[in-house]
Amino acid sequence: xxxxxxxxxxxxxxxxxxxxxxxxxxxxxxxxxxxxxxxxxxxxxxxxxxxxxxxxxxxxxxxxxxxxxxxxxxxxxxxxxxxxxxxxxxxxxxxxxxxxxxxxxxxxxxxxxxxxxxxxxxxxxxxxxxxxxxxxxxxxxxxxxxxxxxxxxxxxxxxxxxxxxxxxxxxxxxxxxxxxxxxxxxxxxxxxxxxxxxxxxxxxxxxxxxxxxxxxxxxxxxxxxxxxxxxxxxxxxxxxxxxxxxxxxxxxxxxxxxxxxxxxxxxxxxxxxxxxxxxxxxxxxxxxxxxxxxxxxxxxxxxxxxxxxxxxxxxxxxxxxxxxxxxxxxxxxxxxxxxxxxxxxxxxxxxxxxxxxxxxxxxxxxxxxxxxxxxxxxxxxxxxxxxxxxxxxxxxxxxxxxxxxxxxxxxxxxxxxxxx
Numbered sequence: 071x072x073x074x075x076x077x078x079x080x081x082x083x084x085x086x087x088x089x090x091x092x093x094x095x096x097x098x099x100x101x102x103x104x105x106x107x108x109x110x111x112x113x114x115x116x117x118x119x120x121x122x123x124x125x126x127x128x129x130x131x132x133x134x135x136x137x138x139x140x141x142x143x144x145x146x147x148x149x150x151x152x153x154x155x156x157x158x159x160x161x162x163x164x165x166x167x168x169x170x171x172x173x174x175x176x177x178x179x180x181x182x183x184x185x186x187x188x189x190x191x192x193x194x195x196x197x198x199x200x201x202x203x204x205x206x207x208x209x210x211x212x213x214x215x216x217x218x219x220x221x222x223x224x225x226x227x228x229x230x231x232x233x234x235x236x237x238x239x240x241x242x243x244x245x246x247x248x249x250x251x252x253x254x255x256x257x258x259x260x261x262x263x264x265x266x267x268x269x270x271x272x273x274x275x276x277x278x279x280x281x282x283x284x285x286x287x288x289x290x291x292x293x294x295x296x297x298x299x300x301x302x303x304x305x306x307x308x309x310x311x312x313x314x315x316x317x318x319x320x321x322x323x324x325x326x327x328x329x330x331x332x333x334x335x336x337x338x339x340x341x342x343x344x345x346x347x348x349x350x351x352x353x354x355x356x357x358x359x360x361x362x363x364x365x366x367x368x369x370x371x372x373x374x375x376x377x378x379x380x381x382x383x384x385x386x387x388x389x390x391x392x393x394x395x396x397x398x399x400x401x402x403x404x405x406x407x408x409x410x411x412x413x414x415x416x417x418x419x420x421x422x423x424x425x426x427x428x429x430x431x432x433x434x435x436x437x438x439x440x441x442x443x444x445x446x447x448x449x450x451x452x453x454x455x456x457x458x459x460x461x462x463x464x465x466x467x468x469x470x471x472x473x474x475x476x477x478x479x480x481x482x483x484x485x486x487x488x489x490x
Contacts, residue, residue, distance in 0.1 A: 076137030077122030083155035172217030234264030257318035316352035
């Protein structure tokens with residue numbers, strides 16, 4: 071039994087590829103059902119920076135192929151393009167990758183908080199459609215525990231940046247003085263909340279939040295301040311804004327070239343900074359060609375992450391020590407889980423033989439008292455336990471690191487059926 075991972079992320083695939091594989095909140099169940107048609111157990115993690123598929127199998131090659139097939143279906147690209155951007159990991163490498171991700175070490179913004187919640191949500195979504203077995207559940211729960219420890223025991227997330235806060239920093243760099251700026255935030259989800267909070271903390275006094283429903287925008291502004299509008303009114307509001315940050319969960323572009331051309335005509339020479347941190351993107355890429363419009367997307371934040379990584383180098387090392395500890399704990403659990411079926415089969419066969427021989431003996435000794443029968447039962451059980459003690463300890467020490475060892479034991483003890 072092995073853990074398999076197939077995925078793409080910000081370091082292996084450009085935004086134009088990643089956004090094709092992005093799975094929105096409302097699409098997760100359908101995506102899991104599609105994965106379920108290929109494999110019985112799996113979890114999908116899809117964020118602005120990655121789409122990854124974790125599966126459990128007894129056949130690495132087939133499971134990796136299933137993960138590839140799923141991603142290819144999402145991306146709708148040729149095999150050549152797919153293999154240029156995907157990565158595959160198996161066994162402990164896949165587990166360590168998940169632990170690093172949950173700890174914030176594999177994110178574009180080192181130490182960011184959001185990924186830990188996203189890992190937890192991915193597990194819950196897969197649990198909901200019954201795609202999670204015991205090993206997969208334990209792997210993800212261990213990753214979540216590792217991520218929590220990293221944040222509690224190190225400074226990896228102390229004053230941590232987020233994609234949303236970096237977007238506001240980028241806006242500040244583009245327009246200069248934020249205090250005299252007006253920001254429009256399109257999207258009232260978690261990313262929108264973080265953008266609005268970061269903007270308020272940086273001193274932007276005029277914040278407008280647009281959402282598909284004005285009630286959702288109002289819920290956000292009632293806590294953080296600002297003005298709430300419906301998404302239909304966003305274009306009109308852009309006539310008076312310096313900065314627009316888009317982070318809505320939408321399958322199509324919300325801001326088009328034609329819309330921005332019309333808006334620019336009424337803005338004279340006033341520049342407009344648009345930061346699109348949504349995946350898929352909310353803004354047509356061609357908008358960047360318009361005069362006076364400065365468009366940034368989530369990949370433009372990568373250079374800021376390099377500075378953030380340097381600042382957190384010592385905390386990264388501490389976090390890696392925690393990951394190593396958790397990997398050691400997981401290795402013990404995984405080894406014991408793997409040997410359990412084999413040990414159970416050995417004990418079961420031994421007990422069947424013991425019971426059969428006891429029954430034959432008891433028929434030949436009808437005069438035995440109940441106490442004598444009990445003593446014989448106890449003695450024969452003890453013999454079985456003593457005989458199997460050393461073989462079981464050898465199995466635990468070996469850890470079933472190779473399938474040949476398993477097959478040898480099955481042949482040696484003539485175990486016809488061992489649970490997978």
